[in-house]
Amino acid sequence: MGAPLRDAAAVAGVGYTPFGKDSGVSTTTLACEAILAALDDAGLGPEDVDGIATHRVGDSSPPWVVAPALGIEDQGWYLDQFGGGSVSHAVLGQAAMAIAAGVAETVVCYRAINARSEFRMGGQGRPPAGAFDLQYQAPYGLLAPAQHYALLARAHMLAYGTAHEHLGAVAVGQREKAAGNPRALKRAPITMEDYLASRWIAEPFRLLDCCLETDGACALVLTSAERARDLRRPPVNITAAAWGGGHSSYSGAGAGGIGADTTTSAAARLAPRLYAMAGLGPADVDVAELYDCFTWTVLVQLEDYGFCAKGEGGPYAASGALRIGGELPVNTHGGFLSEGYVHGINHAAEAVQQLRGDAGPRQVPGAEVALSTAQPGYVLAGTSALLLTAAR
Amino acid sequence: MPGAPPAAEPRRPRPAPRTPPVPQAGGADLRQKGEETMTEPERPRPGADRDSAAWWELVRGHRLAVQRCTGCALLRFPAREYCPACRSRSWEWQDSAGTGRVASWTVTHQPFHPAFAAEVPYTVLRVALDDGPGLHCWGRLAGAGPEVLAAGLPVEAVFTDAGPGLTLVDWRPAAPRR
Structure with a gap:
């Protein structure tokens, strides 16, 4: 018998706001719009909701504001998770746990951010995180995620010969897929020459290595797998959820220097748990939506989720394997680099559409198993991920 | 009993907390009183915590x-009260050799914060200390340009007094040893 969580909950609906650079509205409004769209997709309404969950870093409207705004006055179960991209899939996993435990039947999960017009990552408008590692970094001008991931990417390049063109292959390939996504903020094709000519942000990252700071929201409706079968859309089961992995405090502040080697991410520890819960392995995955705040995080996750050997992420990405018709289609919506950055949940939403078979021109034919992942970690000591399966 | 921490031993005296204490993180405005300036944005200074103030x-x-750690001799940084290996709370400061190896670097071109806008491009290093495994610091590259950088390049610490009450640790290529 599998874990009680396995296939207990399903995604019954997904919803979005438009993505852009200035929504002109509050994060409460963004959250409500995405939640209502997701409920409509599922054929449900706010009166059916008895749970609500999100994550935030002081930059968004919490469940206790959003739920009453939608007339949900008794939140049967709620989660206001502190954290950024690394916990994006932990929110979904915990909602599935609440459903599996019988604490809630129908949970809306959302992330709503004005990440361009109000709160820029690592920049102005955002309250600083607690001291901890930041006190040893910020005074040197080491502040923004781009800089932190640049340090990790550089170490990977030094260790394995990962090349600028390997990073570029991710950027160019994801833009190619975004052409088939009407939600995507960036759909015009780019070439490797365009990539290499784009300006430096924090070496080794160029502008086209960085995701799009986005205003927008996305929501998923989760309910029991049993109930989902009776709803409007083909259900997509949450077959496995896992989080943790440690190995992220890249100061190396641990016994024997845990976290000292930044060329491996928290995903390497999480992946075996995730696959074991599902009874599946990397070879079973038909499509993967891998957290891509920067190009490099795709490469390290290709390795750490077992799709290629350690150090081979760059050549694997450059081989064409990540295309829609390739061995492992990755970030079929264009990812944060081209669709937009909603901090993780839009990866899960895309995975759901792939497994429902309604991804249009970017559909991976016959996709039945999808991996969707969170930020692989340099802060908050871990990552999170889901394995989703078409409940046919 | 496995995992049981050894009995807490008397702790070595540590330097008295600075007065006034280092500002705590949690607000964007970390400038100190009397340092008001309209022209130069303040460098972000997340405060020390109670573990790190003495450092x-x-x-x-x-x-x-x-x-x-006086329990198991493990060296650790950043400062924490418990040893992550043996969970002892007994520890002492050990002077670092002040040398390390370049583990990674990034050259920042984008001015992410107004306080650093006039300094771009600047190079931040992640340095593996020679004192032991798993000890990493961050700091600016000093006394050279990024073209000299390579994996494992030996560097040595330099102290930069960056303002009232703030001294930073930067890194310069180590002088060749004879």
């Missing part, structure tokens, strides 16, 4: 130190 105090005296 920063040592740095202000141009000492770079790591903690040495």
Whole structure:
């Protein structure tokens, strides 16, 4: 018998706001719009909701504001998770746990951010995180995620010969897929020459290595797998959820220097748990939506989720394997680099559409198993991920 | 009993907290009183925590130190009260050799914060200390341009007094040894 969580909950609906650079509205409004769209997709309404969950870093409207705004006055179960991209899939996993435990039947999960017009990552408008590692970094001008991931990417390049063109292959390939996504903020094709000519942000990252700071929201409706079968859309089961992995405090502040080697991410520890819960392995995955705040995080996750050997992420990405018709289609919506950055949940939403078979021109034919992942970690000591399966 | 921490031993005296204490993180405005300026944005200074205040105090005296667990001898940084290996709370400062190897670097071109806008491009290093495994610091590259950088390049600490009550640890290529 599998874990009680396995296939207990399903995604019954997904919803979005438009993505852009200035929504002109509050994060409460963004959250409500995405939640209502997701409920409509599922054929449900706010009166059916008895749970609500999100994550935030002081930059968004919490469940206790959003739920009453939608007339949900008794939140049967709620989660206001502190954290950024690394916990994006932990929110979904915990909602599935609440459903599996019988604490809630129908949970809306959302992330709503004005990440361009109000709160820029690592920049102005955002309250600083607690001291901890930041006190040893910020005074040197080491502040923004781009800089932190640049340090990790550089170490990977030094260790394995990962090349600028390997990073570029991710950027160019994801833009190619975004052409088939009407939600995507960036759909015009780019070439490797365009990539290499784009300006430096924090070496080794160029502008086209960085995701799009986005205003927008996305929501998923989760309910029991049993109930989902009776709803409007083909259900997509949450077959496995896992989080943790440690190995992220890249100061190396641990016994024997845990976290000292930044060329491996928290995903390497999480992946075996995730696959074991599902009874599946990397070879079973038909499509993967891998957290891509920067190009490099795709490469390290290709390795750490077992799709290629350690150090081979760059050549694997450059081989064409990540295309829609390739061995492992990755970030079929264009990812944060081209669709937009909603901090993780839009990866899960895309995975759901792939497994429902309604991804249009970017559909991976016959996709039945999808991996969707969170930020692989340099802060908050871990990552999170889901394995989703078409409940046919 | 496995995992049981050894009995807490008397702790070595540590430098007295600075007065006034280092500002705590949690607000964007971390400037100190009397430092108001309309022209130059303040460098972000997340505050020390109760584990690290003494470490920063040592740095202000141009000492770079790591903690040495007196239970199991593990060296650790950043400062924490418990040893992550043996869970002892007994520790002492050990002076770092002040040397390390370049583990990674990034050259920042984008001005992410107004306080650093006039400094781009600048190079931040992640340095593996020679004192032991798993000890990493961050700091600016000093005394050279990024073209000299390579994996494992030997570097040595330099102390930069960056303003009232703030001393930073930067890194310059180590002088060749004879």
